Amino acid sequence: xxxxxxxxxxxxxxxxxxxxxxxxxxxxxxxxxxxxxxxxxxxxxxxxxxxxxxxxxxxxxxxxxxxxxxxxxxxxxxxxxxxxxxxxxxxxxxxxxxxxxxxxxxxxxxxxxxxxxxxxxxxxxxxxxxxxxxxxxxxxxxxxxxxxxxxxxxxxxxxxxxxxxxxxxxxxxxxxxxxxxxxxxxxxxxxxxxxxxxxxxxxxxxxxxxxxxxxxxxxxxxxxxxxxxxxxxxxxxxxxxxxxxxxxxxxxxxxxxxxxxxxxxxxxxxxxxxxxxxxxxxxxxxxxxxxxxxxxxxxxxxxxxxxxxxxxxxxxxxxxxxxxxxxxxxxxxxxxxxxxxxxxxxxxxxxxxxxxxxxxxx
Amino acid sequence: xxxxxxxxxxxxxxxxxxxxxxxxxxxxxxxxxxxxxxxxxxxxxxxxxxxxxxxxxxxxxxxxxxxxxxxxxxxxxxxxxxxxxxxxxxxxxxxxxxxxxxxxxxxxxxxxxxxxxxxxxxxxxxxxxxxxxxxxxxxxxxxxxxxxxxxxxxxxxxxxxxxxxxxxxxxxxxxxxxxxxxxxxxxxxxxxxxxxxxxxxxxxxxxxxxxxxxxxxxxxxxxxxxxxxxxxxxxxxxxxxxxxxxxxxxxxxxxxxxxxxxxxxxxxxxxxxxxxxxxxxxxxxxxxxxxxxxxxxxxxxxxxxxxxxxxxxxxxxxxxxxxxxxxxxxxxxxxxxxxxxxxxxxxxxxxxxxxxxxxxxx
Numbered sequence: 066x067x068x069x070x071x072x073x074x075x076x077x078x079x080x081x082x083x084x085x086x087x088x089x090x091x092x093x094x095x096x097x098x099x100x101x102x103x104x105x106x107x108x109x110x111x112x113x114x115x116x117x118x119x120x121x122x123x124x125x126x127x128x129x130x131x132x133x134x135x136x137x138x139x140x141x142x143x144x145x146x147x148x149x150x151x152x153x154x155x156x157x158x159x160x161x162x163x164x165x166x167x168x169x170x171x172x173x174x175x176x177x178x179x180x181x182x183x184x185x186x187x188x189x190x191x192x193x194x195x196x197x198x199x200x201x202x203x204x205x206x207x208x209x210x211x212x213x214x215x216x217x218x219x220x221x222x223x224x225x226x227x228x229x230x231x232x233x234x235x236x237x238x239x240x241x242x243x244x245x246x247x248x249x250x251x252x253x254x255x256x257x258x259x260x261x262x263x264x265x266x267x268x269x270x271x272x273x274x275x276x277x278x279x280x281x282x283x284x285x286x287x288x289x290x291x292x293x294x295x296x297x298x299x300x301x302x303x304x305x306x307x308x309x310x311x312x313x314x315x316x317x318x319x320x321x322x323x324x325x326x327x328x329x330x331x332x333x334x335x336x337x338x339x340x341x342x343x344x345x346x347x348x349x350x351x352x353x354x355x356x357x358x359x360x361x362x363x364x365x366x367x368x369x370x371x372x373x374x375x376x377x378x379x380x381x382x383x384x385x386x387x388x389x390x391x392x393x394x395x396x397x398x399x400x401x402x403x404x405x406x407x408x409x410x411x412x413x414x415x416x417x418x419x420x421x422x423x424x425x426x427x
Numbered sequence: 428x429x430x431x432x433x434x435x436x437x438x439x440x441x442x443x444x445x446x447x448x449x450x451x452x453x454x455x456x457x458x459x460x461x462x463x464x465x466x467x468x469x470x471x472x473x474x475x476x477x478x479x480x481x482x483x484x485x486x487x488x489x490x491x492x493x494x495x496x497x498x499x500x501x502x503x504x505x506x507x508x509x510x511x512x513x514x515x516x517x518x519x520x521x522x523x524x525x526x527x528x529x530x531x532x533x534x535x536x537x538x539x540x541x542x543x544x545x546x547x548x549x550x551x552x553x554x555x556x557x558x559x560x561x562x563x564x565x566x567x568x569x570x571x572x573x574x575x576x577x578x579x580x581x582x583x584x585x586x587x588x589x590x591x592x593x594x595x596x597x598x599x600x601x602x603x604x605x606x607x608x609x610x611x612x613x614x615x616x617x618x619x620x621x622x623x624x625x626x627x628x629x630x631x632x633x634x635x636x637x638x639x640x641x642x643x644x645x646x647x648x649x650x651x652x653x654x655x656x657x658x659x660x661x662x663x664x665x666x667x668x669x670x671x672x673x674x675x676x677x678x679x680x681x682x683x684x685x686x687x688x689x690x691x692x693x694x695x696x697x698x699x700x701x702x703x704x705x706x707x708x709x710x711x712x713x714x715x716x717x718x719x720x721x722x723x724x725x726x727x728x729x730x731x732x733x734x735x736x737x738x739x740x741x742x743x744x745x746x747x748x749x750x751x752x753x754x755x756x757x758x759x760x761x762x763x764x765x766x767x768x769x770x771x772x773x774x775x776x777x778x779x780x781x782x783x784x785x786x787x788x789x
Contacts, residue, residue: 222605
């Protein structure tokens, strides 16, 4: 059972096989200008992404949905989603960005007022500072304030039942009803670009972490059932790996030692990255002889996911690590330097971005 | 299984026994000035009404909840609820009147806009015209617009599960989730007078038709589970019989021949009542010999429920019917006369009442 709540460690290959997710590598060849995360295998699987590739290649419109749950702070791992949104935007995607304040309330007890404040000052501010153009065909909404969403949730909830929720999420007859029905608002979020008010049926892609696939399976099934009355098209999806936390496990907003926050003081962030888990060997001697293990290295991953744009240079670094000529100290220093530049720049941009973000719901 | 959706014919005694509802007759003796529906056995059962009797007798506050579903037209049967509300208001009850626009949308596809319009121009207008004082400690709200209700629904839905819904309503694993979760907003409606924002825990009575008892059972169970964290008190309830339709079955808004609408032209209504099913015998001769059957007579029921305030006079009519001296023609003429007076008066009052109703949500 793959579920979006307890997901922690993943055997990616097994999951991809078991649930019929397609490997992204084959699709990659057809994409004219794949983004960094696609090229580097961070995006590892998809469902029906070929529909989106075709639309991009023909310059035809499509929708992109990915939600933000306003709870806690944004960390550098969340940047992955924003990078993808920017890419989709450059390639003709209409963005739909639900703010999951209903879910934040349900799962974390965060009031709608607090959720809205976090969405503006934490999430949207950073989305804009990271480069998202919110004036260009972007629909940002609060779940709790969106009547169309509530109508759609209701229609979706008519098309599923306890049996299906049990099969997909492993719910039991004693699962409380709040938990049992929580996925329905996500289904509605995914389908909302297709309602008449927003332009009617449109192919949609949902770029998410692989733990979110159950929501896609549910949505795809409900979409098929709604097709006849509403003409909705089955959504496509892509699945990315999780970013590793600084201490080796999953990066988590609620565990400061594992995460680099986007609003964190640069000094502090650099200090944390400096003591992050690397792929280095036990001794300098051993490292020089055997080379490092970049695929198990948080520092290298930070370069791959976020800080190193140049594929060639990244390849060089990997080779130098593998052959033992690049040692962890130097590599860390360089990466920390890049992080410092990235964060200083971001913090500067946050000032203006916050002002823009604060006008979104006016 | 007693469920609120398919209820049609009732063996009242059996239901009262099976579900542990108490007979109202014993309670009646303790009530100082019981209303017409109590005195005449239209209210046949209750749960924990003794708590409310005690509060009334001690002049202490309590809450009263009863919802209106804004779908279609109000008929004379709905007047029963208003009569009870007025009585409770006179006896110190704080009224809470949810407008079930969520349910109207769910069950009948009525948009929130249309629901609001119906609530104002059809329901609230008539509530006021029938004598309800909406300025006196009355909380009227639209389910869809009430954030506190949505929060409470969420909290309530955390305290129940599929097993319980199955036990109470007979739901199966293939019941759609919209139907499965619909009762939750009714639970929240019943509990809302007890939230902090409305003054905190308070004894509450819910006067409803007996088909609504499953909602009370669910609410009582959830209340017990919420008691520790929120201090909520278990609600009391009373159960009334259904009014018989003009053609003999259930009176239904959607079947014009069965119902007298409150907004209907008096002439039209009188015409329908004139051809209603009576408790008369096959022939005049037989009727004179055996007497009529007032307990199976729609005309007599209309007097009992709505048109005849004077208990003594009502008793006389019954006796005259039973002993064959009062014949159906005369009895019908008198009742139609009373209906005409009632409706003409009501229609006049509706004009001003509508103006008041239209200010409620300003």
